[in-house]
Amino acid sequence: MSLPLATVFLQTTNFIDACYIVAFGLMIYGMSGLTGPRTAVRGNQIAALGMAIAVAATLLRRGEFSGSSTVWLIIAGVAIGTAVGVPAARNVKMTAMPQMVALFNGVGGGAVALIAWVEYRHGFAHDGSGPWSLRVEIFELFGAIVGSISFWGSNIAFGKLQEILPGRPIKLPGAAQSVVNLALFVVAVGVAVVLCAGTHSQLLFIVGILVVAAVLGNLLVLPIGGADMPVVISLLNAFTGLSAAATGVALSNPVMIVAGMIVGASGTILTDQMAKAMNRSVPSIVAGGFGGTVAAPAGATAGAGGGTVRSTSAADVAIQLSYARQVVIAPGYGMAVAQAQHAVRELERALEEKGVTVKYAIHPVAGRMPGHMNVLLAEADVPYDLLREMDDINPEFSRTDVTLIIGANDVTNPAAKNEPGSPIYGMPILEVDRSQAVIVLKRSMASGFAGIDNPLFYDPKTSMLFGDAKASVSDITAEVQAL
Amino acid sequence: MDSLVIDLAVLVLAGFVGYAVISKVPNTLHTPLMSGTNAIHGIVVLGGLLLMAESHGVLEKVLLVIAVAFGTINVVGGFLVTDRMLGMFKHKDPPRSEEGEE
Numbered sequence: 001m002s003l004p005l006a007t008v009f010l011q012t013t014n015f016i017d018a019c020y021i022v023a024f025g026l027m028i029y030g031m032s033g034l035t036g037p038r039t040a041v042r043g044n045q046i047a048a049l050g051m052a053i054a055v056a057a058t059l060l061r062r063g064e065f066s067g068s069s070t071v072w073l074i075i076a077g078v079a080i081g082t083a084v085g086v087p088a089a090r091n092v093k094m095t096a097m098p099q100m101v102a103l104f105n106g107v108g109g110g111a112v113a114l115i116a117w118v119e120y121r122h123g124f125a126h127d128g129s130g131p132w133s134l135r136v137e138i139f140e141l142f143g144a145i146v147g148s149i150s151f152w153g154s155n156i157a158f159g160k161l162q163e164i165l166p167g168r169p170i171k172l173p174g175a176a177q178s179v180v181n182l183a184l185f186v187v188a189v190g191v192a193v194v195l196c197a198g199t200h201s202q203l204l205f206i207v208g209i210l211v212v213a214a215v216l217g218n219l220l221v222l223p224i225g226g227a228d229m230p231v232v233i234s235l236l237n238a239f240t241g242l243s244a245a246a247t248g249v250a251l252s253n254p255v256m257i258v259a260g261m262i263v264g265a266s267g268t269i270l271t272d273q274m275a276k277a278m279n280r281s282v283p284s285i286v287a288g289g290f291g292g293t294v295a296a297p298a299g300a301t302a303g304a305g306g307g308t309v310r311s312t313s314a315a316d317v318a319i320q321l322s323y324a325r326q327v328v329i330a331p332g333y334g335m336a337v338a339q340a341q342h343a344v345r346e347l348e349r350a351l352e353e354k355g356v357t358v359k360y361a362i363h364p365v366a367g368r369m370p371g372h373m374n375v376l377l378a379e380a381d382v383p384y385d386l387l388r389e390m391d392d393i394n395p396e397f398s399r400t401d402v403t404l405i406i407g408a409n410d411v412t413n414p415a416a417k418n419e420p421g422s423p424i425y426g427m428p429i430l431e432v433d434r435s436q437a438v439i440v441l442k443r444s445m446a447s448g449f450a451g452i453d454n455p456l457f458y459d460p461k462t463s464m465l466f467g468d469a470k471a472s473v474s475d476i477t478a479e480v481q482a483l
Numbered sequence: 484m485d486s487l488v489i490d491l492a493v494l495v496l497a498g499f500v501g502y503a504v505i506s507k508v509p510n511t512l513h514t515p516l517m518s519g520t521n522a523i524h525g526i527v528v529l530g531g532l533l534l535m536a537e538s539h540g541v542l543e544k545v546l547l548v549i550a551v552a553f554g555t556i557n558v559v560g561g562f563l564v565t566d567r568m569l570g571m572f573k574h575k576d577p578p579r580s581e582e583g584e585e
Contacts, residue, residue: 027523031501032507044562048562055558080555081558082559085556100564104560108525108527111530114549237517241520241524256527267520374572389511
């Protein structure tokens with residue numbers, strides 16, 4: 001007992017547990033700050049403080065640094081993580097946020113799977129007759145399966161968003177994909193049951209759990225393409241959270257349980273909202289392939305009707321916009337691709353100087369992740385109170401003179417309302433066709449990601465301005481200012 | 484009470500708390516919410532820290548160093564990028580002097 005009394009007190013389990021409770025309290029309080037943009041910055045900082053307390057308390061544990069190399073290994077891990085994480089967070093472009101979030105989801109899931117592996121090996125301690133605890137095993141196996149799926153699935157999602165992998169669905173022919181996925185899932189669960197039943201084999205753990213789940217993670221995300229990405233990213237987010245919570249139960253660590261469950265709940269809510277906004281069920285999205293085998297033929301026949309498309313010029317658009325009372329801008333993924341958000345903001349300012357009221361209509365699944373458009377426009381200094389959610393803006397379209405659609409397609413497609421045969425029938429859309437006039441900025445006449453023709457383009461009150469969104473918007477702005 | 488029962492009780496209650504808190508987050512903040520929750524699930528770093536001292540052999544140590552690095556990427560990167568993003572959300576009226584940021 002040569003330690004000073006204060007040190008002894010700090011190392012008691014009760015003190016550390018108290019720190020954990022303070023830590024998860026701060027995290028919950030911090031996350032509740034995210035309910036409004038004004039309180040969100042502080043909320044995030046409070047949650048970070050909670051995290052710092054949790055980490056500090058863990059490092060205080062007696063025996064935390066026992067073993068000659070432990071201290072250095074911990075420092076090495078933290079240093080590597082910081083060296084990768086800080087520059088990534090500082091430098092990532094807002095247009096690349098979906099990739100970033102996918103990658104962060106992945107490393108979290110990967111950490112869970114690795115920890116589960118080590119924890120499993122600890123069962124073999126003491127000459128193979130180790131202290132197997134069913135409680136630890138069940139939750140570690142759950143963490144290993146879900147964490148591994150999340151790691152590989154997120155990496156595939158990252159590859160698709162970063163355009164390292166093709167965005168189009170990659171899948172086995174026919175129903176084979178679902179059968180294989182189901183089989184893999186059954187194998188993983190079966191192996192988990194066998195392991196829990198008393199078979200202790202590291203080889204079986206690696207092959208039957210980690211590898212099978214890895215293959216499953218790949219196969220789950222490969223068939224899912226661009227427009228379904230918001231759902232997938234949310235789902236993977238939920239997976240990582242739940243697997244972290246399971247690890248928390250295995251290690252009997254309250255702050256891990258609470259933090260993991262918050263993320264699990266958040267991911268679940270977002271997944272559900274995104275799926276609703278597309279009028280699709282989560283299983284049907286996971287089964288894969290909008291624009292795949294089922295959807296394409298139906299889409300090809302719908303819509304067009306041999307109508308003609310009216311193309312217009314930047315000068316004409318500028319006149320239309322300048323003499324409008326209210327203009328609504330509906331951005332989509334095309335705005336992100338063209339990095340046109342700053343140009344859009346300038347156009348908005350130019351129009352406001354002419355006394356035009358400008359609002360933005362944000363569809364919940366516009367872009368590649370939940371809230372994607374909001375972040376891009378926030379980056380361009382657009383005040384968030386100009387951004388209107390779908391339910392708020394839809395009644396306004398009848399009072400809108402001109403709706404300007406920038407790189408959005410499927411979320412404005414009236415076929416979702418009018419054509420029961422359309423593959424997107426029933427999906428809630430921005431009802432832009434109810435405004436007096438519609439201007440669509442588009443690169444070409446190619447159909448949207450879903451591969452569905454958009455009757456809006458053939459509407460007599462619609463005119464199209466073809467070209468790169470950023471260049472088009474800048475041209476319009478110049479013309480507006482010249483008027 | 485058995486500690487497993489307590490842990491499961493915490494699990495269930497935390498799920499409901501999380502659901503209640505996150506349900507109120509508006510669409511505008513969904514991307515920061517996702518990156519913020521990315522940071523929060525970086526809590527798995529604790530798992531690496533807890534197991535490090537008990538681990539034996541090169542393989543386990545390598546796995547845990549990677550796990551700690553992954554968790555740290557989540558925590559540090561997640562909170563930083565969320566902070567950066569949230570700093571960009573501005574209200575229409577610039578005068579907001581009561582909040583001296585930084």
